[in-house]
Amino acid sequence: MKWNDKISVGIPELDEDHRQFIRCAYDLNIALADNEGKSEVKALVRLLVNHAVRHFLREQDLLVKLGFPECPEHAAKCAKLKLFLDFAMKQFENADDRISWELKALYIEGLLSQHFQKEDMRYRDFLSYQRSVAKIEDTANTYSL
Numbered sequence: 001m002k003w004n005d006k007i008s009v010g011i012p013e014l015d016e017d018h019r020q021f022i023r024c025a026y027d028l029n030i031a032l033a034d035n036e037g038k039s040e041v042k043a044l045v046r047l048l049v050n051h052a053v054r055h056f057l058r059e060q061d062l063l064v065k066l067g068f069p070e071c072p073e074h075a076a077k078c079a080k081l082k083l084f085l086d087f088a089m090k091q092f093e094n095a096d097d098r099i100s101w102e103l104k105a106l107y108i109e110g111l112l113s114q115h116f117q118k119e120d121m122r123y124r125d126f127l128s129y130q131r132s133v134a135k136i137e138d139t140a141n142t143y144s145l
Contacts, residue, residue: 001022001025001113001117002022003018003019003022007116007117007121008124009120009121009123009124009127010124010127010128010131011062011127013058013062014055014058014059014062014120017051017054017055017058017059018055018116018120020051021048021051021052021055021112021113021116024044024047024048024051025048025109025112025113027044028041028044028045028048028105028109029109031044032102032105032106038098038101041101041102041105042092042093042101044105045089045092045104045105045108045109046089048108048109048112049085049089049108049112052081052082052085052112052115053082053085056078056081056082059074059078059120060074060075060078063123066123066127066130068123068126068127069126070122070123070126074119074122074123077115077119078115078119081111081112081115084111085108085111085112088104088107088108088111089104089108091104092104092105092108
């Protein structure tokens with residue numbers, strides 16, 4: 001996945017989180033391609049998971065402030081994903097053979113990538129709509145003076 005404006009959510013802090021996720025995922029893929037050891041890959045996977053957890057907290061706080069109507073559902077999906085990530089991380093740590101822990105690392109990356117590309121786009125569309133309504137109201141107020 002590469003960063004582009006199509007995956008921007010329109011909130012600079014969250015867009016930066018997504019950029020950092022993409023950089024972490026890239027580093028993970030390079031480490032796997034270069035046949036780095038399990039400890040190096042584990043550090044990158046842990047970084048990816050920790051980054052995602054911080055992102056979920058920041059995201060939830062902002063979505064509440066912005067009045068996103070699906071906030072409870074989004075928070076529940078993030079909480080469920082966190083449980084999946086914790087479980088997958090334990091499986092990664094317990095995997096003995098290279099192919100098993102590589103697959104777990106890629107699975108974790110895939111879970112997060114799918115969340116960012118699907119779930120986070122839902123609030124992007126809401127925010128885009130809110131901005132459109134605000135522009136229309138501003139224009140209407142300008143002409144009614």
